[in-house]
Amino acid sequence: MRPAARLRAGTLAGTVAAMTVLAPPVAAHADPEPSTKELQTQAHKLADQLEQLTEQYNGLKVKLQQSQRAAKVATDNAARQEKALQGVREKLGSLAATSYMQGGATDPTVSFVAAQDPQAMLDQAATLRYFATQDGTRVASMMQAMQAAQRARKSADERSQQVEKLRGQLDSQRKKVTTLYEKVRGKLVKRDPTQLAKLPVVGSGKAAQALRLAMTKIGRPYVWGAEGPSTFDCSGLIMWAYKQVGISLPHYTGSQWNAGTHISKSQMQPGDLIFFYSDLHHVGLYVGDGKMLHAPQTGDVVKIAPIAGRPFAGAVRVA
Template sequence: MKRSMCTALAAGVLSLTIVGLPASSAGADPVLNNPTAALEQLAELSRESEQTTEALHDAQIELDNKQAAQRDAEARLASDQEALAAAQAGMDQFRPVVNKLVAANYQGARTNRLFAIMVSDSPQQLLDQMTALDAISNETSKAVAQFKQATSDAEAAAEASRESADAARAATEEAKRVSDELQNKQSELQTQIDSVMQAFDRLTDAERAQLAGTTFPPGIDAERILANLPPGSGSEALQAGLTQVGKPYSWGATGPDAYDCSGLVVWSYQQIGKTLPRSSQAQVQGGVPVDKSELQPGDIVAFYEDASHVGIYAGDGYVLHASTYGTPVKVAPMAAMPFYGARRY
């Protein structure tokens, strides 16, 4: 099962993992003899598990980004270290000439024109000495300038290398933090899934049928929805999604056999060549914002105050979504869930 993440969840989530009351009062558990209470408890547990699932998807996105940043920082570090090695090699190339010049001056060598005049025995010898001094001076000046440039390059490369090393170290630590958080949420989700499964197993056949409901509202079917679709990529994604009506819900699934809410959206848009983010929160941050009054079939609609549920607008106030465990992919009234926002891709 695929897992990923989103935003931080309430710390009290683990308290929901207990499906019934303590053993000492099990006989008085109202859930055992109350179908409505049993379904309400399952709905609450399922809502918490969906929040965690979308949080996992969001966390996986964050981890992927952090690992990419880590790879970039490590690549910069390697490049900066190569530049530093090249600059140091340049210093080594010109250091002997500079060292000889320093040593010669320290030992009293004379390399100026006045000295050439003083020691020359003839005009020709003077010209020869001055020509030689010019050549030496030019070569020396060039070597000194190159050595200075190499030294400057080495200093800059060393600083860049230190900075990129710090960035790589920070990126690695951040990726590790997000990875640890992801693992914690995976464990948390598994605990919640166990609770949902236990609660579901306690339902009667009639309660399970009530939970599953119908795949379309009364008077609505796929043909009616498709007949009113305007042209556009959103409508094409909705059309693809409608072919999955009746498929089961499964945490972290992206089809084609089962889906979670954001997984159905991802799969539907993949069928028309568009790649959407994996989490409901990330999906509602992309695309173009759409006012509720301006919704068109195929728009992405998010629900609840943390945008932890998402579906595809099907027109006329209905939404196609993978809602919860025990309920197949269906078209349902959008008003049944608190509206968060919408996007158009």
């Protein structure tokens, strides 16, 4: 691996090593339970760390795609050079045979192309001097280009493997932090359900962004047929939130049901759409911890509520 590649690899490895999982302090049996404020502080720190890990994970995905593209280009280049060299090899093979039968001295160009290890011959000073003064330079250049392409391909493959390994490590850390965050948030919500609206929304995708924006509308009145920005019905809230992040959804639960990928209850993430009743006449945004954000009904307001209590019909991931 080239020094620059090693440097980049070291930087990435160092970044992963530097990200330590922030666990809540383990209290002794005699210690009091952490206060609400302490739990809030832990939750915010964990959410911030999770956001850092998520963005690093996203960055490594980009680097992996770049490495894979570089490997493909180098592989294609090596294949073209190998094909061209093979044609020269076949032409000079007959020359080598004729030279041998006539008992003459072997042309260094023929020896080079026919050799089992052409690089070993290329490294010999005598061979290089010969190529410097003969037409065989074309063959040597071709061989060097092919070898350079092969080295580039090997370097890109190694880079891809390294990035994939680091991505796996980051994903493992991200899952650990998510689990810790959910535990802390669960304690807070159990103690005071209103705390859920005050906690960070975990995630960096458009669905999480839509949920963050929708949560700014907590307390706004439900109005039939309304789609914001001050009043909403259930599908109008969903449409408004996703529109703010550049995703256009229809103002109708039946169409929103078909606007993305259907997922199971266990796969739900913050910002996913949750549908209820067999005719899909109600929809909300998943918040986490068994809760959703929704505009319930006439006379009520946008709020966070438990998913349980309504007949769950399914979930959809739009982004």
